[in-house]
Amino acid sequence: MESSDFEKLTPAMRHYVETKNENPDAFLFYRLGDFYELFFNDAIVVSDLLDLTLTKKSGGLDEKIPMCGVPYRVANQYIKRLVKMGHSVSICDQVEDPKQAKGLVKREVTKVVTPGTFIDEDEGEESRILTSIAREGKIVELAHCDYPAGKVYMDRKVCWDKRETESFLEKQFSLYRPAEILYDRAFSEKATIRKLAKRYDVLKNGEVSRDHRKILASYKELNREIDYDSVALANLLAYLEATQHRRQTHLHISAREDHDAVMDLSETTIRNLELVNNNHDNQKEHSLYAILDRCKTKMGSRYLRTSILRPLMDEKALNERYDRIDSLHGDRILFDDLQEQLAAIYDIDRLSIYIANETMTPKQIERLVKSLEAVQLIVRLLKKAENEAPLKIFDGVDLMEEISDQLREIFIDELPANYREQRFMAHGVDEELDRLFALSESGKQWILQLEEKEREASGIKNLRIKYNKILGYFFEVSKSYVDQAPEHFIRKQTLVGSERFFTEELKNREEEILHGKERALERQLELLEAIQKRIATKLPSIQHLSEAIQKLDVACALAEVAERYNYRRPRFNDGGVLFIKDGRHPVVERTMDEPYIPNDTYLDDEKVLLQIITGPNMAGKSTYMRQVALIQIMAQIGSFVPAEEANLPMVDQIFTRIGASDYLTRGQSTFMVEMTEVAEILRLATARSLILFDEVGRGTSTYDGLSIAWSIIEYIYKEVRAKTLFATHYFELTELENRYDGILNVTVATEEVDEEIRFLRKIIVGQSNYSFGIDVAKLAGVKEEVIERARNVLDHLESDGRGKAVESVRNDVVVADKGPDPLREKIRSIDINQTTPLEALMLLEALKEDADA
Numbered sequence: 001m002e003s004s005d006f007e008k009l010t011p012a013m014r015h016y017v018e019t020k021n022e023n024p025d026a027f028l029f030y031r032l033g034d035f036y037e038l039f040f041n042d043a044i045v046v047s048d049l050l051d052l053t054l055t056k057k058s059g060g061l062d063e064k065i066p067m068c069g070v071p072y073r074v075a076n077q078y079i080k081r082l083v084k085m086g087h088s089v090s091i092c093d094q095v096e097d098p099k100q101a102k103g104l105v106k107r108e109v110t111k112v113v114t115p116g117t118f119i120d121e122d123e124g125e126e127s128r129i130l131t132s133i134a135r136e137g138k139i140v141e142l143a144h145c146d147y148p149a150g151k152v153y154m155d156r157k158v159c160w161d162k163r164e165t166e167s168f169l170e171k172q173f174s175l176y177r178p179a180e181i182l183y184d185r186a187f188s189e190k191a192t193i194r195k196l197a198k199r200y201d202v203l204k205n206g207e208v209s210r211d212h213r214k215i216l217a218s219y220k221e222l223n224r225e226i227d228y229d230s231v232a233l234a235n236l237l238a239y240l241e242a243t244q245h246r247r248q249t250h251l252h253i254s255a256r257e258d259h260d261a262v263m264d265l266s267e268t269t270i271r272n273l274e275l276v277n278n279n280h281d282n283q284k285e286h287s288l289y290a291i292l293d294r295c296k297t298k299m300g301s302r303y304l305r306t307s308i309l310r311p312l313m314d315e316k317a318l319n320e321r322y323d324r325i326d327s328l329h330g331d332r333i334l335f336d337d338l339q340e341q342l343a344a345i346y347d348i349d350r351l352s353i354y355i356a357n358e359t360m361t362p363k364q365i366e367r368l369v370k371s372l373e374a375v376q377l378i379v380r381l382l383k384k385a386e387n388e389a390p391l392k393i394f395d396g397v398d399l400m401e402e403i404s405d406q407l408r409e410i411f412i413d414e415l416p417a418n419y420r421e422q423r424f425m426a427h428g429v430d431e432e433l434d435r436l437f438a439l440s441e442s443g444k445q446w447i448l449q450l451e452e453k454e455r456e457a458s459g460i461k462n463l464r465i466k467y468n469k470i471l472g473y474f475f476e477v478s479k480s481y482v483d484q485a486p487e488h489f490i491r492k493q494t495l496v497g498s499e500r501f502f503t504e505e506l507k508n509r510e511e512e513i514l515h516g517k518e519r520a521l522e523r524q525l526e527l528l529e530a531i532q533k534r535i536a537t538k539l540p541s542i543q544h545l546s547e548a549i550q551k552l553d554v555a556c557a558l559a560e561v562a563e564r565y566n567y568r569r570p571r572f573n574d575g576g577v578l579f580i581k582d583g584r585h586p587v588v589e590r591t592m593d594e595p596y597i598p599n600d601t602y603l604d605d606e607k608v609l610l611q612i613i614t615g616p617n618m619a620g621k622s623t624y625m626r627q628v629a630l631i632q633i634m635a636q637i638g639s640f641v642p643a644e645e646a647n648l649p650m651v652d653q654i655f656t657r658i659g660a661s662d663y664l665t666r667g668q669s670t671f672m673v674e675m676t677e678v679a680e681i682l683r684l685a686t687a688r689s690l691i692l693f694d695e696v697g698r699g700t701s702t703y704d705g706l707s708i709a710w711s712i713i714e715y716i717y718k719e720v721r722a723k724t725l726f727a728t729h730y731f732e733l734t735e736l737e738n739r740y741d742g743i744l745n746v747t748v749a750t751e752e753v754d755e756e757i758r759f760l761r762k763i764i765v766g767q768s769n770y771s772f773g774i775d776v777a778k779l780a781g782v783k784e785e786v787i788e789r790a791r792n793v794l795d796h797l798e799s800d801g802r803g804k805a806v807e808s809v810r811n812d813v814v815v816a817d818k819g820p821d822p823l824r825e826k827i828r829s830i831d832i833n834q835t836t837p838l839e840a841l842m843l844l845e846a847l848k849e850d851a852d853a
């Protein structure tokens, strides 16, 4: 804006423009009365985005200024829509009481709402994460902030090159699904971040500068838990301070478990095994998470999701988790009681920010108190139980009995929507408050009596005393009765259908009535503030308690699933044995109408390091392999498993190379992607890893594919020594069993009934040398002539050996395409009955000449 134009603006609009210039990238919501208004270009853009009416307002310029607005009470809904589109909104509020203000009411930006800091009470299970990324030398570090829950998770990794950085970042993105990203200005691989941000639908990403290190020092004094010297954390804190306009002392900062203590799952594995989302529409349904999530609280569901993505490698911790399930299993009554109480607990994790900011509403306090009471009851139930395992979760947890006792009956039953203007404190909580409310109540009573008195005296049947903020109390008389208005009625306002009056008597008392209510409301808010302050001091205890609830909720969910679906407690061994008896696929078994056929698996470090799985298409090879991986993962998140028995090794990483993926959109060929993934697996896998390979090599020519598959298996066998399941249609690979001791061929049993194949779904030792691919194509409805021709080609291939066969098929095709053969025609034209033996001999000679020509 030109400075001459700026000078012309009214003072209010001038302040608006100045405020907007402080945060030019965010839409400015400027509080005027009961509305947040937007002006100039913001109004034009936002009215379009949110479908608001665009109006104009004179503000001192020659042309009127574009304007739109939203009621302040429901502003959050509009802000939510804007942040979901990736925008930020700065909120400029009145920071002094308009009644006290001399001249322009003082207004200030109180916070800037961004996609990663937006707080929505109705939010579902998903966290809304703000992630800060920085690099210190070779260490890439991330600080993930769940702002409403007041939690920051730190993660870091040494990344030697660009590829490693990308793969680490990709995994972090898929784990945390950030809504907003901040990256350090000095971070060299910004393009990678932007690419990943696009792929993972990050709503907003932006650069931040790194001169904020002193900020950490200032937090160190307040929060002893911060012992990092982290640029990512510093940037995050600086950004939060700048946008939220307050210190962030409530944040609970924790390092993620040591990388050694958790199983490493690559993004591809998470996707291939459909751990938290399915591959069909990327939703939770039909994923492992969906099967296991019987949590009663949203906090529990979130915790379970994270646990699935970070299986543990700590046998002691896992056994503790199994113990809890075991003990919950044993006592159905206890279990049902616990479930009932868990269901009564609110998402108190998400209250952290309100607790920290001392802005809890009565409703939120009530929810907190109810949740605390439910937890206290839970602990009492657990104390009575025979088995102590679940009770241990609450070791050292402050149950806050004192505070919940004090707050129990503090509010009325039906809390009002607008607690600032209505009574919400119960009677008997505070004498002074009761006195003030009684005063204003008696005033109301008096008004009713006055109304009655004047109505009778004047004979105006519909005479009413009404109230509004501008006029205060007044008599309203409709036009038809105006003549009857008594002498002492003083006119205040004329409307189309009525006149408004006051009387001396009403005016004198009004002050007292209004003032009484105002003072009562003020007193009520003061009492609320004291409560808010008290609760704020308890925030660390509340966060600790919410963690305990999450653990118990997940334990109950896993116990419930274990019982319902007949899962068993797994065991671990140090001998490298992976033995599963009658294992099932937890998701497939739930989605099928027919019974699921269980299968055994045996792998170890010596005798069966590698299984080569052959068998017809559709037989169940992939399902079998995935079931082994899923059982291993379930065991390492502390769940019982779908098997009669499972004796497992502790696995450090699970790799999968399965099927075609959606990478084509990333500009790579299917085969290139396949080989890139294989390269990564061969590089990262260790002797403690589990690898699933499904038809590796099929994306290229048969012989190339076969050779690559062969040498991959040999390399794993000789160098990597990871337990491996290798499904393939290359029968030639079964030869490897004869060459190496630790390789075993297995196949899926089938039987043929009336020329139709039947899949028995049973894994047996041996190999299949028949694919049934053509039968499956037939089942799938491929045209009969295509099927016939395929059988024909296959016959050639099988009778002649492959190399020759291709030649013979080619000849076959050439002959078939040439049209009528003259030699054949000549032979056909010979009439044998009319031919003498000599003629026959001569004809034969001529034919031979023709054929030789």
Ligand SMILES: Nc1ncnc2c1ncn2[C@@H]1O[C@H](COP(=O)(O)OP(=O)(O)OP(=O)(O)O)[C@@H](O)[C@H]1O
Pocket (backbone or CB within 6 Å): 588, 592, 595, 596, 597, 598, 599, 615, 616, 617, 618, 619, 620, 621, 622, 623, 624, 761
């Ligand atoms: N153990 C089982 N019990 C019952 N049904 C099963 C079992 N295993 C697999 N199935 C069923 O068979 C279908 C095909 O299984 P799967 O995809 O594992 O076959 P596949 O051998 O890998 O096939 P392809 O070689 O064509 O990839 C599954 O979708 C499932 O419905």
